[in-house]
Amino acid sequence: MTFISRRSFVGGGLALLGATALPLPAFGAAVRANRARSFVDTVGIVTHPHWGGTLWSTTDWESLFLETGVMHTRGKVGRGTGGKAANADLQRLFSRGVKICATVADPKLDRVSTKANIDFLANSVGAHNLSGIESANEFSNPSTRPADWAAQLRSFQQWLYDAVRSNSAFHNVPVIAPSIWGRLTWDYVELGNLEPKVDRGCMHYYTAGRRPSIAGSPSSRNSLGGATYYTMADAIREAKVLAPTKPLYITEYGHPINGPNSPLSGYIITETAAAKYLPRGLLDGFGNGVEKMCIYSLIDDVKRSKYHGLLDGSLNRRLTFHAVKNLMALFADSSSTFTPGTLDYSLSNLTGSIKQQLFQKSDGSFLLTMYQDVDSYDRANKRDAVVLPVSVGLSLAQGASIEIFTPSIGAAATKSVSNVSALTIPVGDHVTVVRIRPSGGILTSSSTTTTSTTSATPESTSTTTKSTTRDPFEFRMPPKE
Numbered sequence: 001m002t003f004i005s006r007r008s009f010v011g012g013g014l015a016l017l018g019a020t021a022l023p024l025p026a027f028g029a030a031v032r033a034n035r036a037r038s039f040v041d042t043v044g045i046v047t048h049p050h051w052g053g054t055l056w057s058t059t060d061w062e063s064l065f066l067e068t069g070v071m072h073t074r075g076k077v078g079r080g081t082g083g084k085a086a087n088a089d090l091q092r093l094f095s096r097g098v099k100i101c102a103t104v105a106d107p108k109l110d111r112v113s114t115k116a117n118i119d120f121l122a123n124s125v126g127a128h129n130l131s132g133i134e135s136a137n138e139f140s141n142p143s144t145r146p147a148d149w150a151a152q153l154r155s156f157q158q159w160l161y162d163a164v165r166s167n168s169a170f171h172n173v174p175v176i177a178p179s180i181w182g183r184l185t186w187d188y189v190e191l192g193n194l195e196p197k198v199d200r201g202c203m204h205y206y207t208a209g210r211r212p213s214i215a216g217s218p219s220s221r222n223s224l225g226g227a228t229y230y231t232m233a234d235a236i237r238e239a240k241v242l243a244p245t246k247p248l249y250i251t252e253y254g255h256p257i258n259g260p261n262s263p264l265s266g267y268i269i270t271e272t273a274a275a276k277y278l279p280r281g282l283l284d285g286f287g288n289g290v291e292k293m294c295i296y297s298l299i300d301d302v303k304r305s306k307y308h309g310l311l312d313g314s315l316n317r318r319l320t321f322h323a324v325k326n327l328m329a330l331f332a333d334s335s336s337t338f339t340p341g342t343l344d345y346s347l348s349n350l351t352g353s354i355k356q357q358l359f360q361k362s363d364g365s366f367l368l369t370m371y372q373d374v375d376s377y378d379r380a381n382k383r384d385a386v387v388l389p390v391s392v393g394l395s396l397a398q399g400a401s402i403e404i405f406t407p408s409i410g411a412a413a414t415k416s417v418s419n420v421s422a423l424t425i426p427v428g429d430h431v432t433v434v435r436i437r438p439s440g441g442i443l444t445s446s447s448t449t450t451t452s453t454t455s456a457t458p459e460s461t462s463t464t465t466k467s468t469t470r471d472p473f474e475f476r477m478p479p480k481e
Contacts, residue, residue: 030342033360034286036367037336040328042286044072044101044131044294045310046252049086055299057085059315062092065298068310068321069328074101074134074251074294077125078117087124094129101132101176101251101292109136109156111163118163127169131292132200134251135160135178140187142220150190153178161197174199176249177242182223183215188241200291201243204252205235205281209267209379212281224267232281236288247291253281254296257318259307264382268307272384273377275319275408276430279327280371283431287357295324319408323430326407330433335362343368343436348393354427368394368434376429389426396421398440405433 045065048056055061065073073093077086077100090100102121106113121130139145139153146152157178164170177198180187183205208216208224213232216225236248255274258264269277278295285293300309310321340360345368347356353374359367370392378385394402399421403413408430417423419439425432 030344031358032342033340033358033366035333035336035338035340036331036359036361037333039283039286039359040069040071040331040333041336042072042290042293043070043282043324043328044074044292045070045324046294046297047073047075048297048299049089050076050078050082052082052085054303055313055315056089061299061311061315062089064311064315064317064321065093066096066098068325069332070324071098072101072131072292072294073098074103074292076103076117077121078104079113079120083117083120084124087120090125090129094126099129099131100125101134101249101294102130103134103137105134105136105139105156105160105178107137107139109139109152111156111159114160115163118167122167122169127171127173130170130173132174132176132249133160133164133170134176134202134249135198138179138181138204140178140184140191141181141223150187150192153191154194157194158197176200176251177202179204179251180239180242182218182220182225183235183238184218184220185238186218188238191242193244194242195245198243198246200246201240201248203235203239203248203250205232205250205285206252206254206256207277209255209265209269209377211373211375211377212277212284213373232284233288236290247289249292249294250285250290251292251294252296253285253293254278254308257307257320259300259305259312261305262307266379266382269377270384271319275323276376278320279323279407279431280373282327283355283357283369283371287355322411323408326405326411327431327433329411330367330405330407330435331359331361333361333363338362343438344397345436346395348395349390350392351390354390354392364437366436366438368436369431370425370427370434371431372427372429374429385429387429389428392425392427394423394425394434396436396438398438400439401437403435405435406430407433 077083104114104117135157136153140149161175164175175198177194177200179202183203206224207214210229214229215235217228217230219226239248255277256268257271257274258268262268282293296308298309299311300307300313302313310318310324312318343358343366353372354370355373356368356370372387374387375385376387399419401418402420402423404415404425405413425434
């Protein structure tokens with residue numbers, strides 16, 4: 001029997017990064033599911049309630065946040081008038097169970113200012129509303145950092161951890177490591193292992209227009225990375241230098257889209273492509289074991305002509321907003337404590353570009369996610385890429401009711417059938433969610449499948465398919481280029 005876990009998901013797209021796909025043994029298809037609520041608990045959206053005199057202080061952004069169904073946010077909540085206003089706005093989120101990863105560090109690492117922010121969290125926000133207290137935000141930026149930045153930041157981190165732990169109210173609140181500007185490998189190394197003065201690692205992840213599974217390799221000239229690439233798994237491994245044995249938070253993740261004074265480019269992509277990439281990236285992060293992953297951001301930063309928002313500067317809902325909302329609605333579950341069961345299924349014509357993960361909700365239904373891990377945006381020609389769907393055959397050991405959803409397109413099921421044990425499912429470059437309600441309870445018998453694999457370069461959307469038999473639950477890292 002083969003089991004999926006968060007750290008061993010079907011990463012077919014990563015096989016694209018190798019020279020060829022290796023034939024592997026067939027698999028026994030009874031698969032242990034992840035809890036659907038575990039995925040929901042991973043997802044967050046960055047907010048800026050402390051930005052006074054902006055949309056954040058003059059509009060009802062809180063209702064729009066709650067509409068997404070996301071249960072986690074990340075942002076600054078500090079002392080003073082701005083902190084009080086931000087906390088007042090956040091109360092609507094807190095009352096619905098949303099928690100915040102609060103950034104508290106003074107930009108210059110001033111300890112008096114930072115301590116006042118920590119005290120404000122304890123006295124006004126409440127530890128029960130916190131999912132973390134985050135250290136310095138990109139203090140390592142080469143354009144602003146002092147020469148001894150690493151020594152200063154190490155000392156600050158030690159002080160920050162002790163300051164948080166000295167307050168008994170924060171006993172169960174994790175302290176998050178500082179983020180490194182541009183994910184520079186050599187800066188992670190210079191700062192070094194911060195354990196035991198951190199409880200979680202930290203990373204910011206932007207792919208410079210590439211699909212979520214790959215990013216521009218570290219470059220001191222561009223925070224989005226250089227012309228070459230490395231994988232999300234590579235980026236996570238390097239970020240864990242700061243906290244090798246601790247789980248990781250990705251506190252910023254997003255895809256800038258075009259807007260006024262911000263035309264399409266190699267890294268500024270279309271809204272359509274971003275709506276495909278955001279859900280894929282969230283699932284990629286979950287499959288790679290990321291504990292929290294926060295989309296940047298809820299609203300565009302229009303003052304700087306930066307258009308990452310799920311909402312534009314007039315609070316209009318973008319395709320990305322609906323994609324996230326629809327995905328969260330499918331995974332929403334009141335229970336996070338039940339033990340998921342197994343589903344006996346097999347997939348045919350499963351190309352090497354297709355990733356899949358299996359989840360279960362407490363009502364007994366299973367959610368099978370699939371998507372082609374290929375480019376949805378043509379960076380060279382600055383336009384959406386055309387990706388043809390693959391017809392994947394789903395076979396079950398016994399009959400079930402099946403519904404097919406594509407959250408980046410709409411909330412309604414695109415197909416619904418009852419009491420079937422086999423179905424052909426078109427899988428494209430957006431997330432496809434297959435909801436399976438077994439007719440006779442949890443499926444447990446065993447079967448095998450034959451799949452096909454794909455070999456391609458990371459920047460390619462073409463597929464060259466050859467027949468082989470492999471274990472799609474085997475997670476393989478590509479060779480480092």
